[in-house]
Amino acid sequence: MRPLIAGNWKMNGLTEPSVALARAIRHGLGDASVEVLLCPPATQLASVTGIVEGSGIGTGGQDCHAKEQGAHTGDISAVMLRDAGASYVILGHSERRQDHGETSEMVAAKVRAAVKAGLIPIVCVGETESERASGAQEAIVGQQIAASLPEDFDGVVAYEPIWAIGTGKVPTSADITRMHDFIRKELIRDLPEGANLRILYGGSVKPSNAAEILSLPEVGGALVGGASLIAEDFLAIIRAV
Ligand SMILES: O=C[C@H](O)COP(=O)(O)O
Numbered sequence: 001m002r003p004l005i006a007g008n009w010k011m012n013g014l015t016e017p018s019v020a021l022a023r024a025i026r027h028g029l030g031d032a033s034v035e036v037l038l039c040p041p042a043t044q045l046a047s048v049t050g051i052v053e054g055s056g057i058g059t060g061g062q063d064c065h066a067k068e069q070g071a072h073t074g075d076i077s078a079v080m081l082r083d084a085g086a087s088y089v090i091l092g093h094s095e096r097r098q099d100h101g102e103t104s105e106m107v108a109a110k111v112r113a114a115v116k117a118g119l120i121p122i123v124c125v126g127e128t129e130s131e132r133a134s135g136a137q138e139a140i141v142g143q144q145i146a147a148s149l150p151e152d153f154d155g156v157v158a159y160e161p162i163w164a165i166g167t168g169k170v171p172t173s174a175d176i177t178r179m180h181d182f183i184r185k186e187l188i189r190d191l192p193e194g195a196n197l198r199i200l201y202g203g204s205v206k207p208s209n210a211a212e213i214l215s216l217p218e219v220g221g222a223l224v225g226g227a228s229l230i231a232e233d234f235l236a237i238i239r240a241v
Helices: 015-029 042-052 078-083 094-099 104-116 129-133 137-148 173-188 207-214 231-239
Strands: 004-008 035-039 058-061 088-091 120-125 156-159 198-202 221-224
Touching: 004 088, 004 198, 004 231, 015 035, 015 042, 015 231, 035 088, 042 058, 058 078, 078 104, 088 104, 104 120, 104 137, 120 137, 129 137, 137 173, 156 173, 173 198, 173 207, 207 221, 207 231, 221 231
Parallel strands: 004 035, 004 221, 035 058, 058 088, 088 120, 120 156, 156 198, 198 221
Antiparallel strands: none
């Protein structure tokens, strides 16, 4: 499987800068040997999808509701994301788990909705700084995987240590490898043969560290936050694969 480099724009992107960023990435990409995904805010999803159409670059949502439709003011369903052109959706990001009280059970319901709508879920897991300091990282990530993913999960998992997100701190290559191995072993026993499992790393991925992180055999790509908002940086990360 090709590595996946996904840009999570988070809550950034008015119309003009979003259009400019998507165009710059499209035009700067060339023949990428990796799969590239842009996850803009929902308000920009349809227009960014239109800009990258035909380029091989995909688009994704940053969250979805577990239901298809109904009286859920302010929410967006997986079907709506699909309708706006998305092929992926990020689920269970720590910013949603922490800021919106999302539990792994809620994430699991969203994963089911996403798959039903034809989207590939990118499910985020990761430990806090104190959980790592106490050596509990595998227990925490193991619990998140067990409760967030269905037994036959065949999508993407993103390992994002919470303490590495937007901080400039990055785990050592040995720690990333150990955790990715652990996640693969947790998942593999329930996966059908030939499953499309990819495990991404996320957390302060930059042009300066991308080559080292992405050269680790266990790492199937990256979920990039801040650096995905600067076209040259995001393109440099893609080229580092
Ligand atoms: O979804 C992306 C991650 O939260 C990483 O964000 P960051 O690259 O700004 O650390």
